[in-house]
Amino acid sequence: MLSFILILLAALFFTGVINRTKSILSGRKGPGIFQPIKDIIRLFKKGMVYSNTTSLIFQLAPTIYFSSVIMAMLVVPFGQSKGFISFHGDFIFFAYILALGKFFSIIAAMDTGSSFEGMGASREALYSMFAEPAFFILLGSMALLTGQTSFQEIFATLHLGSPISYALAVLAAFVLGMIMMIENSRMPIDDPKTHLELTMIHEVMILDNSGFDLGLILSAGLLKFSIYGALIVNLFIGMFPYEYTIPMFFAIQVLAAVITGTIESFMARFRMSHNAQFIFALTSVSLLIFFGVLMLLGKFI
Amino acid sequence: MINVLLITFLITLFFIAIANRLMTYIKVLAFQGVILFTVVFIQLNDINTVNLILILMETIFFKSLAVPLFLAYIIKHNKITREAEPYLPNFISLIIVTMICVVSILLVNSIKDNELDKIFFVVALSALFTGLYFIISRRKIITHVMGYLIIENGIFVLSLALGSEMTMLVNIGIMLDIFVSVLVLGIFTNRIGDTFEAMSVDNLSNLKD
Amino acid sequence: MFGYYLIIVLLLGIGTLVNRNNLIRILLLIIFLSAQTALAFYGFSHLKTSELGGNFYYDSLGILFLFVLTILSYTTIFHSYLYLQHRKDDSRNQSIYFAALIILIGAMTCVYLSATIGVMWVVIEATTLSVAVLIYHERTHLTLEATWKYVFICSIGITFAFVGIVFLSKALQEANSVNLSFSDIPSHLQNINTFWLKLAFIFLIVGFSTKMGLFPMHTIAVDAHTVAPPPISAFISTTLMNVGFVAIFRTYSLMSHTSILPWMNQILLLCGFLSIFVSTVYIIKVNHLKRMFAYSSLEHMGLTAIGLASGGIGYFAAILHMVLHSFVKASVFYQIDQIHRVFDTYIINKTGGYFSKNLTGALAMLLIFVSITAMPPSGMFVSEFLIFRSLFESHNIFLFVMILILLTMIMWALGKNIFSMLFLPYDEPGGKIVKINPWESASQFVLLSAAIYLGLNPPDAFMQLINDAVMLLHK
Numbered sequence: 001m002l003s004f005i006l007i008l009l010a011a012l013f014f015t016g017v018i019n020r021t022k023s024i025l026s027g028r029k030g031p032g033i034f035q036p037i038k039d040i041i042r043l044f045k046k047g048m049v050y051s052n053t054t055s056l057i058f059q060l061a062p063t064i065y066f067s068s069v070i071m072a073m074l075v076v077p078f079g080q081s082k083g084f085i086s087f088h089g090d091f092i093f094f095a096y097i098l099a100l101g102k103f104f105s106i107i108a109a110m111d112t113g114s115s116f117e118g119m120g121a122s123r124e125a126l127y128s129m130f131a132e133p134a135f136f137i138l139l140g141s142m143a144l145l146t147g148q149t150s151f152q153e154i155f156a157t158l159h160l161g162s163p164i165s166y167a168l169a170v171l172a173a174f175v176l177g178m179i180m181m182i183e184n185s186r187m188p189i190d191d192p193k194t195h196l197e198l199t200m201i202h203e204v205m206i207l208d209n210s211g212f213d214l215g216l217i218l219s220a221g222l223l224k225f226s227i228y229g230a231l232i233v234n235l236f237i238g239m240f241p242y243e244y245t246i247p248m249f250f251a252i253q254v255l256a257a258v259i260t261g262t263i264e265s266f267m268a269r270f271r272m273s274h275n276a277q278f279i280f281a282l283t284s285v286s287l288l289i290f291f292g293v294l295m296l297l298g299k300f301i
Numbered sequence: 302m303i304n305v306l307l308i309t310f311l312i313t314l315f316f317i318a319i320a321n322r323l324m325t326y327i328k329v330l331a332f333q334g335v336i337l338f339t340v341v342f343i344q345l346n347d348i349n350t351v352n353l354i355l356i357l358m359e360t361i362f363f364k365s366l367a368v369p370l371f372l373a374y375i376i377k378h379n380k381i382t383r384e385a386e387p388y389l390p391n392f393i394s395l396i397i398v399t400m401i402c403v404v405s406i407l408l409v410n411s412i413k414d415n416e417l418d419k420i421f422f423v424v425a426l427s428a429l430f431t432g433l434y435f436i437i438s439r440r441k442i443i444t445h446v447m448g449y450l451i452i453e454n455g456i457f458v459l460s461l462a463l464g465s466e467m468t469m470l471v472n473i474g475i476m477l478d479i480f481v482s483v484l485v486l487g488i489f490t491n492r493i494g495d496t497f498e499a500m501s502v503d504n505l506s507n508l509k510d
Numbered sequence: 511m512f513g514y515y516l517i518i519v520l521l522l523g524i525g526t527l528v529n530r531n532n533l534i535r536i537l538l539l540i541i542f543l544s545a546q547t548a549l550a551f552y553g554f555s556h557l558k559t560s561e562l563g564g565n566f567y568y569d570s571l572g573i574l575f576l577f578v579l580t581i582l583s584y585t586t587i588f589h590s591y592l593y594l595q596h597r598k599d600d601s602r603n604q605s606i607y608f609a610a611l612i613i614l615i616g617a618m619t620c621v622y623l624s625a626t627i628g629v630m631w632v633v634i635e636a637t638t639l640s641v642a643v644l645i646y647h648e649r650t651h652l653t654l655e656a657t658w659k660y661v662f663i664c665s666i667g668i669t670f671a672f673v674g675i676v677f678l679s680k681a682l683q684e685a686n687s688v689n690l691s692f693s694d695i696p697s698h699l700q701n702i703n704t705f706w707l708k709l710a711f712i713f714l715i716v717g718f719s720t721k722m723g724l725f726p727m728h729t730i731a732v733d734a735h736t737v738a739p740p741p742i743s744a745f746i747s748t749t750l751m752n753v754g755f756v757a758i759f760r761t762y763s764l765m766s767h768t769s770i771l772p773w774m775n776q777i778l779l780l781c782g783f784l785s786i787f788v789s790t791v792y793i794i795k796v797n798h799l800k801r802m803f804a805y806s807s808l809e810h811m812g813l814t815a816i817g818l819a820s821g822g823i824g825y826f827a828a829i830l831h832m833v834l835h836s837f838v839k840a841s842v843f844y845q846i847d848q849i850h851r852v853f854d855t856y857i858i859n860k861t862g863g864y865f866s867k868n869l870t871g872a873l874a875m876l877l878i879f880v881s882i883t884a885m886p887p888s889g890m891f892v893s894e895f896l897i898f899r900s901l902f903e904s905h906n907i908f909l910f911v912m913i914l915i916l917l918t919m920i921m922w923a924l925g926k927n928i929f930s931m932l933f934l935p936y937d938e939p940g941g942k943i944v945k946i947n948p949w950e951s952a953s954q955f956v957l958l959s960a961a962i963y964l965g966l967n968p969p970d971a972f973m974q975l976i977n978d979a980v981m982l983l984h985k
Contacts, residue, residue, distance in 0.1 A: 167305040277319045277392035284315045284399040288308055291406055295304060295420060412705070429673070436666075445662060452669055459673060463680040482665045485639055489646075489658050496654055505655045508733045 003078035003230060006246070010226035010253045011219075012037055017254055021261025036222060043215030051208055053113050061108030062213035068101025069220040069227070076230050077152035079237045079245050088149045091139045095132070098183070098224075102128055105217070109205040120204035123272075127189065127201070127279055131182045134282035138175050141290040145297065155234040168292045173232050175282050175289070177256070180228035182279060184221055186260060189278070191269040199272065229253045303343055307424045310336050310458070311402060314431045317451070318398040319391045322383045323376055326447050327369045333454050334364030344461060359476050360457075368450065368483055375443060375487055379494030386440045386501075394438060401430045421462030428455025440501050442493055446486050453479055512561035512623070515549045518542075519616035527609035530601045535608060539587055542612055549619065550580045557978075560625055564691060567625030570978030574829070575622045575756055578836045579749045581960075583615050585953040589741040589844045592950060596851060603647070607739075610643035614745070621753045626691040627675055627764075630757060631668065634721060637753060638664040641746065645738045656730075656737040663730045664720045671717025671757075674710045678764075681706035695764050704770050711774055714761045715781070722754025723747075724811050725785040735804035740850065743800060744843035747807045748836035755814065755832050762818060763982040778819035783909060785812030790916045794923045799849065799856045802927060803842050806882060809920055810835045816913070817897035824900030825980045830965070831893035837961040838881045838890060841954035845874050848951070849931070852944050858927045862936025870948040872932050877958050879928045883921045889965020 016033035023030025032038075050059060074084040075094050087093075106125055109117040143149050146157040182189050185202035192203060206217050233252045237245040270278060313329050313336070320326060338360035345356075375381070387394060405426035409419050432452035436445050497504040522542045529535055553568040553576060560567045590611065594604050617640055620633035638661060646657040679690060681702050689695075699707070716726050723731035731751075735743045765774060789808040796802045810831065817828035846856075848871045853861045865872040881888040901910050964972060 163302045164304045164308075167308060171308075274319075274321075274391070277390075277395050280392060280395050280399075281315055281319055284395060284402070285312065287399060287403060288311055291423075292304070292308055414703070414705075433666075442658070449662070449665060449669075452666065456669060456673055456676070460676050463676050463683070481639060482635065482661070485642065485661055486658075486665070489654070489661065492654055493658060496651060504651075505658060507652055508655055508659075508736055 001084065002081045002242075003076050003083050004073060006078060006249055007073055007076065007223065007226045007230050010229060010250065011222040014225045014229065014253060014257050015222050017257035018261040018264070021258050022265050025262065025265040036218070040215045040219050040222075043218065044212055046211035046215075048209075048211040048213055051112060054111050054208070057104070058108045058111045058208070059213075061104040061111075062209060062216040064104040065101040066216040066220045068097050068104075069223050071097045072101075073223060073227055075151055076227055077155055077234065078230065078249070079234065079240070079242070080152075080156050082152045086150050086152045090150045091143075091154075092136075094151065095135055099128065099132075101220070105205060112208045114208065116198075116204050117207060119198075120201055123201045124185075124205060127182055127275065130276060130279040131179050131282065134175055134279070134286045135179055137283065137286040137290050138172055141286070141293040142172070144290075145293045151234075155237075158235065159239055162296070164292055164296060168289050168296070169235050171285060171289050171292075173235055175286050176228060176232050176235070178279075178282050180225065180232075180256075181260070183228065184225055187264040187267060188270050189275050191264075193264075194269070199269070226253060229256050232256065303340055304420055306336050306340050306343075307420050307458070310424050310454075311427060314398055314402070314427060314451075315395065317435070318394040318431075321385060321391070323381065323385055323441075323443065324373070324383060326385065326444065327372050327376075330372075330447060330450055330454075331365045331369040333451075334360050334366075334369075337364065337454060337457055340458075340461065355476070363476070363480055364450075364454070367480075371483070371487055372443065372446065375490055375494070379491065381441065381443060381494070385444055388438050388440060394434075397434060397438075398427075398431050401434065402427045405430065418462050421458055425455045425459035425462055428452065428458060431455075440503070442490050442502060442505075445502070446483065446490060449486070450483070511549065511552050511556075512566050515545060515619075516616065518545045519612060519619075523609045523612045523616070526612060527605055529605060532601070535604065536591075539591075539608060539612075542615075543584060543587065546580050546583055546615065546619070550576050553623070561623075565625055565629045566620070566623045567691075567693070568623060569982075570975045571756060571759065571829070571982070572622040574833065574972075574975045574979060575749070575752045576619060578752065578833055579615065579618055579622070581957075582745070582749055582836065582840050585840060585844065585957065586741045586745055587611065588953065589744070589847060589950075590739070593739055593741055593847055606643065607647055610640050611742075614640040614644065618749055618753055622756055625693070626689075627678065627695075627760070628690050630760070631672060631675060634671070634718075634753060634757065635665075635668050637721070637750065638668065641734075641742070641750065644742045645734050645746075647739050647742070648737065650737070653737040656733045660730050660734045663727060667717045667720030667727050669717070670713050674713030674715075674717055674761075677706050677710035677713060681710060692760055692764065696767050699765065699768050702768065704768065707765055707768060707770050708773065711761065711765060711770070711777070715758060715777065718754050718757040718761070719781065720754070722751050722758055722811055723808055724754070724758075724815060725781045725788060725808075728785065728788065728808050728811075732801060732804040732808065735800050735807075736798060736856075740800075740843045740847035743804075743846070744840040747804065747839045747843060751807065751811060752832055752836060755811075758815075759818070759829075759979075766983045775819040775821065778815045779906070779909065782812040782815030782819060783913065785809065785815065786913055786916050786920075790919050790923075793920055797858050797927075799846055799858055799861075799927075799931075800843075802858070802924070803839070803846070803882075806920070806924065807835075807839055809917075810839075813894060813897055813913075816909075817893075817900060820897070820900035820904040820906070822900045822903055823896050824904075825983055826976055827893050827896030827900060829976050829979055830968075831890065831897060834889045834893055834961045834965055837957040837964075838878065838888075841874065841957040842878050842882065845871060845878060845951070845954050848946050849875075852946065858931055860936075861931045862934040864932045867943070868946045870951040871946055874951045874954040874958070875928060875932060878954070879924065881958055881961060883924055887962055887966065889961040889963070892965040 013033050015036040019035065020030050020033055072094050075086065075090045077083045077086065102124065106121040109121040139154070142154050142158065146154050148154045148157055181187060186192065190201040191199070194200065206214060209217060229252065230249070233249050237248055240248070310333060313333055317326060317329050320329065338357070341356050341360060405423050409422045409426065412419070429452055432448045432455060435448035435451060439445065439448065493504070519542070522538050526535060526538050529538065550573070553573045556568050557570060557573065558568065590607065594607060599607070614637060617633050617636040621630055621637065624630040624633060642657050642661045645660055646653050675690070682690070682695065682698055684703055719725065720727040720730065731746060734746055738746060762774060762778070765771070785808050789805040789812065793802060793805040793809070796805060814828045814831050817824040817831060848868060849861065849864065850856060852864070852867050855861065864875065881890060884890040884894040898910065901913070
């Protein structure tokens with residue numbers, strides 16, 4: 001319950017903070033922090049235009065995408081407090097409900113028959129495919145470490161003590177952060193600033209969406225950001241009481257946004273052909289986390 | 302703490318697998334030298350001063366300073382292009398290095414020996430085979446030397462793992478041998494660079510039946 | 511004594527390097543040879559004593575190969591001198607050549623006499639580095655390529671050997687011993703974790719096979735033969751392979767008292783058989799004189815490994831075979847230098863009628879053919895016969911037959927090439943006639959007859975040395 005509200009709140013400013021950081025770093029004043037929200041509200045007021053070549057799938061997809069993100073949000077816990085839904089193995093549910101939404105957005109993009117959107121869809125599918133093992137190995141090793149199988153129990157029993165567990169937590173935060181960038185098509189993988197269809201991934205898939213649908217997709221994107229942010233926060237807050245964790249949550253979210261903005265201001269996007277290996281590197285790193293967990297448990301000494 | 306450093310060492314292997322430029326390789330090698338020094342520093346508590354100076358020389362001076370500078374000099378002197386030019390795409394390299402890592406974990410896990418510090422063993426074996434893989438899969442001669450250095454680093458970790466006690470004389474001999482062989486390899490690399498247009502192993506395939 | 515020897519070698523090496531005067535160079539080389547001879551005889555009279563804080567040790571195996579090295583040093587230095595005179599190298603190159611040669615001989619002496627495996631590792635790497643200078647002597651693209659490969663792969667091989675040493679010391683640690691000397695290790699290896707020993711053996715044999723030119727890492731030695739100056743080829747093929755053999759023999763003798771002996775024998779048999787197989791395959795199609803004899807060396811190393819693996823009389827035969835092979839193969843490469851001067855090529859197709867051009871050399875070559883293919887009265891007939899006997903006695907009949915067939919093919923290929931070079935009429939286009947002094951072949955006749963003599967009627971002292979060395983395995 002708590003996590004749901006917190007994620008919603010964080011989503012309000014997350015993208016805004018990124019944009020603001022980027023504009024300040026590039027010497028501009030930039031739009032207000034809530035500008036993305038205002039854009040979405042404007043879009044919600046508009047009607048939709050559908051291409052004649054599209055079918056029902058194209059009209060359904062944005063709604064399914066948005067609701068899948070909401071569903072995923074429901075299972076994310078916050079420290080000791082559960083999410084709305086919590087059961088054994090809910091992190092698998094989390095990953096696959098997001099994948100379902102992604103699947104629909106991919107087939108919707110294919111549905112339009114546009115060559116650009118097909119290209120974007122293929123890339124999106126490829127990158128999610130590579131990112132998936134990283135996510136599962138990471139959460140699998142967390143589950144192994146704590147002996148629990150649901151998000152809330154994993155995070156509640158996760159506590160850091162030895163140097164190696166700190167190192168693992170930092171590595172895990174890194175992997176989750178990178179998965180967040182991949183899922184939202186942000187900087188090292190995709191550059192949201194470029195509006196060249198050939199190089200875009202996510203943006204190119206929603207070229208044909210308009211009005212309310214576009215608003216849904218954009219707001220789902222905002223929510224996704226703060227969902228992953230919340231997961232990272234959860235790695236560290238485990239045992240603390242709420243009066244510390246809630247400010248920590250916002251602090252870490254803002255920090256994540258500022259870091260993202262800074263990276264985007266100073267780094268160039270990877271070459272498209274290097275993306276696959278970069279994403280696969282995350283899998284390798286999470287394998288190392290798995291190995292470290294085995295070591296922590298004494299199964300491997 | 303040692304475990305953290307050793308895991309960092311493994312990550313540097315992955316990083317080399319996807320690095321594109323020779324300078325990155327050199328920097329990673331230097332970084333590995335620093336990691337090894339820190340590991341030794343923590344590992345060997347009751348070390349005497351002479352041995353400490355020796356290891357300081359070997360890790361900080363040779364591995365992190367002299368050899369990287371020398372390699373950078375060779376690259377500059379021979380105007381070697383900055384790309385590493387692997388035979389296989391980096392993506393496949395990364396998969397192979399990951400496989401090497403996983404296989405050595407599995408292999409080491411099958412050893413029944415309680416006294417053994419297995420993480421050292423994993424890191425050493427991974428570095429050994431990753432070095433061999435780099436030698437096989439890279440086209441430039443200078444990257445072969447770098448692969449050799451990765452193997453050397455792996456063996457350094459291995460000798461730490463097994464805590465082998467060598468006499469002073471042998472220690473110095475090993476250190477000198479490694480340094481001299483790197484030097485000789487470097488000099489020959491220079492010669493090859495002067496003799497042939499491009500420093501590629503394709504030039505070195507005239508001796509056959 | 512050994513300390514003085516090392517100092518003398520270093521000083522002479524430096525002296526030769528800086529000296530540019532021909533007479534002084536000859537003088538320095540003579541001093542070096544006398545020091546080398548003195549050390550050999552001193553070691554022979556002080557068997558079973560150690561020097562330099564137990565790091566070096568005069569044992570029968572080391573002394574035996576030290577004598578071989580000393581004898582071959584005389585001939586190699588003499589033929590190197592001739593080779594350099596005919597190439598008209600400038601004084602600086604000659605200085606580098608001889609300095610590297612002195613260091614190489616010194617390093618090989620150290621390997622034979624080293625008493626601990628760590629010291630042996632260090633000096634083996636020193637042999638690699640010094641021989642690299644010699645291989646590179648002609649300074650062409652091909653020598654560059656061969657030297658690069660030689661140094662690089664030897665370095666990797668020696669690194670593998672180091673891993674083996676580390677594993678061995680791990681095994682010893684479990685037995686509460688940190689002493690890595692050859693004489694102490696076996697007593698600690700009785701009840702030991704064989705897993706570490708097996709790992710150590712695999713890594714050591716792969717590492718040292720770069721030096722011995724045995725199967726897994728044989729290619730670089732073959733390439734190095736192709737381009738090295740012929741006197742240096744003689745060294746690579748004989749004393750340097752003895753270095754590898756001594757290293758492998760010592761490793762083998764360390765572990766021969768443990769339960770992994772049958773397993774080690776299997777590995778050695780495999781290495782040996784594959785060496786012979788590979789050498790047969792290549793020797794049939796090869797057309798380069800030096801490469802042909804390089805592959806022949808590979809074959810003989812394979813036979814030695816098989817003799818070692820078969821046990822019994824095979825141990826004796828393996829050591830005898832190495833000694834005789836050293837004498838025969840050295841004379842081959844000295845003779846090849848003359849052939850190269852006559853025909854100005856190593857390609858067998860472009861040679862012929864050697865009998866009409868250099869009668870003494872051709873006779874030497876004929877004798878070489880008889881010796882290298884182990885036909886009686888060659889001494890190697892005795893050693894190969896003993897190897898086959900041990901192979902037969904160890905019930906490896908299938909392998910026995912296979913190897914005999916392969917050896918017949920090798921004999922055919924060698925005969926075809928050598929006889930075409932000796933007897934086939936050949937008209938060279940240029941018609942430049944090179945006169946070779948018949949006395950240059952004297953060393954070959956001496957070495958070949960020594961091989962025959964040692965094989966057929968071995969003197970007692972020689973037998974005693976070999977039997978002492980074999981005793982290491984029977985303790």
